[in-house]
Amino acid sequence: MSKRLDSLGENFSSNCLHEELEYFDVCHEKVAVPSTIKGIITSSKIPTDGLDLFTVHRTKDVANVLAILLFEGLIEIKNLRGGVVDFGCGAGSSAHVLKQYGGRVTGVDIDPNNIQCAITQGILSPDTSYKGDGFEYLTQEVKPSSIDFLSAFMIVSQLNVGDLYGCSDRVLKHGGQLLVTGMTDSEPNIDKYSWIGKTRDCLSEYCLIYTKR
Numbered sequence: 001m002s003k004r005l006d007s008l009g010e011n012f013s014s015n016c017l018h019e020e021l022e023y024f025d026v027c028h029e030k031v032a033v034p035s036t037i038k039g040i041i042t043s044s045k046i047p048t049d050g051l052d053l054f055t056v057h058r059t060k061d062v063a064n065v066l067a068i069l070l071f072e073g074l075i076e077i078k079n080l081r082g083g084v085v086d087f088g089c090g091a092g093s094s095a096h097v098l099k100q101y102g103g104r105v106t107g108v109d110i111d112p113n114n115i116q117c118a119i120t121q122g123i124l125s126p127d128t129s130y131k132g133d134g135f136e137y138l139t140q141e142v143k144p145s146s147i148d149f150l151s152a153f154m155i156v157s158q159l160n161v162g163d164l165y166g167c168s169d170r171v172l173k174h175g176g177q178l179l180v181t182g183m184t185d186s187e188p189n190i191d192k193y194s195w196i197g198k199t200r201d202c203l204s205e206y207c208l209i210y211t212k213r
Contacts, residue, residue, distance in 0.1 A: 039077050041100050042067045050122050051096070058093030062153055065181060065207075066097060074209050077101065079177050082148030087134045087164065092118030094153040099123070103149065108134045138167040148176045155182030165210060178210040 043060035051059070069075040080101035089095045089107035091114050098105045107123070108130040109115050115131045118124040130137045138150075150168045152159070161180060168178035 039101075040067050040070050041097070046097060046100060052091075052117075052121065055091055055093045055096065055121060055123075058090075058154075059097050062094045062097045063100075065153075069179070069207070069209070075177060075179065076175070076211075079103075079149040079175070082173075082176075083146065084149045084151070085138070085142065085147055085171070087138070087150060087152040088155060088159075089118060089124075089129075090114050090154075092121060092123035094151060096121075096123045098149075098151065104128075106130065108132075108137050110134065135163060135167060138171055142171045144170055145173050147171050148173055150176070150178045152178075152180045153182070155180060161208065168210060169212060172212040174212060176212050178208070178212075180208040182206065 041063060043063040046059050046063050048056045048059065066075065066080075070077055080098060081103050084098050084103040084105045086095045086098060086105060086107045089109050090111075092107060095105050095107040095118060105124075106128050107115065107118055109118075110131075110133055112131045115124065115129045119126065119129060130141065150164075150172060152164060155161075159182070164180065165178065168176075172178065
């Protein structure tokens with residue numbers, strides 16, 4: 001069933017009363033995460049040497065969204081430390097953040113210029129990137145039940161989220177997770193998702209999470 005977090009900010013405030021807090025900006029909002037929570041990586045902890053300004057800007061949003069979802073218990077950090085596929089990785093900002101959690105990250109994008117940019121910046125390598133259609137990669141190149149985390153950050157409304165869900169159900173291990181953030185014209189009609197609606201700008205309009213059981 002769907003799960004809405006209409007008071008995400010209030011949850012943070014009540015949960016953080018007795019913790020040393022780290023505040024960071026996400027889309028012009030101040031968000032707090034306890035700095036003592038082991039393993040959560042906020043934007044201030046992301047190395048940016050060698051990255052262009054656009055990638056640096058994007059990494060901050062991705063890092064802080066992940067920090068929020070980890071703190072709320074919606075994403076399991078163990079999945080970020082396993083096999084990870086970043087669907088539509090662009091120039092590598094989200095892949096760069098995901099790599100900081102220690103997983104084996106593969107970036108996939110249909111635009112070869114994006115992949116080359118990610119390689120040039122040292123985020124991906126030819127062995128950890130795929131130039132081509134992401135759905136083709138998931139259906140033909142990835143073995144069933146072989147990855148722990150599939151992400152698609154900042155997607156556009158034209159992407160068929162239902163198709164991505166279908167692919168994720170095939171390639172994810174038991175307990176693996178799919179995370180999608182971006183824009184959509186309507187709420188996807190998929191009950192297996194944990195649906196986080198338009199709760200905060202920092203969640204990039206919407207956020208979907210599916211855990212394979």
